[in-house]
Amino acid sequence: MAASVYDCLVIGAGPAGTAAATLLAQAGRRVLIVDKAPFPRFHIGESLIPAANRVLRKMGVWDEVERAGFVRKEGAEFTFGTGEKRVHNRFEDGWVPGLDYTYQVERSQFDRLLLARAREAGCEVLQPAEARTLTQTDTGWQVELDVDGSPRTVEASWLLDAAGRGRWLGRQLSVPTEPLPLHKxxxxxxxxxxxxxxxxxxxxxxxxxxxxxxxxxxxxxxxxxxxxxxxxxxxxxxxxxxxxxxxxxxxxxxxxxxxxxxxxxxxxxxxxDYSFVHQHFAGDRWLMLGDAAGFIDPVFSSGVYLALESADLAATAILKAGNSLGRHARNRYERQVWARMKVMLEMVQMYYDDRSFAVFMHPTDSFRLFSAVNAVVGGNTQMSFGLRWRYLLFLLVCRLNRHLPMVPPVKL
The missing domain is CATH 3.30.9.100 (D-Amino Acid Oxidase; Chain A, domain 2)
Structure with missing residues (x-):
């Protein structure tokens, strides 16, 4: 039987996969999404951050999210286990306007909603279907699937791995991973x-x-x-x-x-033991998205945001490319994804360091520092000059406080 031929094959029907697939289909590409698990399914990563709203709007699914009955999230609270201290980040008080709120989502419902949007945009979906073996061809990829127990072969010019921390494509292509500088x-x-x-x-x-x-x-x-x-x-x-x-x-x-x-x-x-990052996120006809590229930590709820951002960047890279991604395009994609991950990693490292966290838990709005940090908590990783120098000043104060304590220590 002849293989089915697509422009793009997306492995994984979570937020990263459905976002990339939807954006590519909206641009006229023929897209197939493959996922080994049927929906609905349980998944962690239930707290969105406001910066993720942009890609949901670009996908044309934001109105559906608003109507879905999810719990409205207007801020984040940080407390000590002793109950002695509380810091309340209200997103509308952040440095960047337009990031006022988002939602807490049960992922079984949220993921199904995004997949429905992908279908509406014209994507084909095979589910449950598992990608088994991978062969590179002159024009792209040939992938052998197990579709609910039956074999099927598909061909695609582009391959996008959005299958999460299982690192399917990374293992297939032997792409090395590195641990992030965090405790297990x-x-x-x-x-x-x-x-x-x-x-x-x-x-x-x-x-x-x-x-x-x-x-x-x-x-x-x-x-x-x-x-x-x-x-x-x-x-x-x-x-x-x-x-x-x-x-x-x-x-x-x-x-x-x-x-x-x-x-x-x-x-x-x-x-x-979930923190890792691949050494490369892209090749001439393949890209890794979201958790498949790397996962930092659940604190600050950055998972879905990074998934959607990487999906948008990947779709943009493919639409701008010819038959393959050149070295500069690959480097640009990796640099853009890593830049967003790095900001969230810096915040995670701050959170786990007691003396840095003490600075965070004693906020000041001198120089509008608290407003700037609030914007980063909301997911603003692409910073204007005014936001960036305030954020860097906050990180500098955190480092100084490790050696020259300026605020009371945390009491956990």
Whole structure:
């Protein structure tokens, strides 16, 4: 049987894959999306940041997101486990106008909504379908698929890996990875009912609570359910992940109060050792998007934002290219993706360093520093001169505070 031929084959139907596919289809390309899991499916990464809204609008799906009934997110709160300190980042107070709010999303519904938009734009979808083997040809790629138990061959000029941290294409092409300069951590998370939350707009905030050698997130998903997760360093504890989660809650007053009436809805899930980055994100006819290129850390909720940004950059690169990406185009794509990742990595490193985090938790709006940091928390990684020098000044103060303490230390 002759192979089906496409302009672009996208592996993965998450936000990165559906965004790139939609943008390419809107430009007239014939696109096939392949995903090995049927929808709906559970996925972490439920808290969006406002900078992600731009690509959702460009895809033509923002109005659907607005109508979907997701919890409106107008800010982010940062607390100590002792309950002694709280910093509230309201996005509308940030340096950059137009990043006032976004949404907390249950990914099973959000991902399905984006995939429906991709179909509407003209993309074909095979699901469940797993990419098995890969062969490079003179005109692109030939990929052998397992489509719900049946073999199928497809050909495509371009191959985009948006299949997440499984690193499918990286393994196929033997692209090396590098660990990021972060400690190895694991996360235990689940959906709960009965988690205490504020009334009014603040009830839609994501709350991040620092504890010794880790932190908790709380993300409201609807009126009843909240996603709660623990991120912690490996410490050789001989206990189940559930027991570790319960111990951390019990020993931190703020979390203990929030979870006093909480009940686990389904089951705990666990992920570990997730921080990495590929040495290259692109080749002459292939690109890696989102988590397939690299994953930093769940703090600051940058995953979906970076997925959508990389999808937009990848689609733009393909549409500008001829038959393949030249060296300069590949370097430009990698440089642009890494520039966005680097800003979020700097924020993550600040968060995990106690003395830097102390600066963050004692904000000042002298020189409009807090407004500038607020904009970065909202995902503004492409900075104007006025925002950039303030952000760099904030990082400088964080570094100085490690050696010459200027603000009180954190009390976790």
């Amino acid at each position: 951590r694991f996360t235990v998370y689940g959906h709960f009912t009965g988690v205490a939350r504020a009334e009014g707009p603040e009830g839609g905030n994501v709350i991040l609570t620092r504890i010794p050698k880790g932190w908790f997130w709380m993300i409201p998903l609807d009126e009843e359910r909240t996603s709660v997760g623990l991120v912690a360093q490996h410490e050789g504890e001989r206990a189940t992940p559930e027991r570790i989660f319960d111990r951390r809650v019990a020993t931190n007053p703020y979390m203990r109060a929030c979870m006093a009436e909480a009940k686990l809805e389904d089951r705990f899930r666990v992920e570990s």
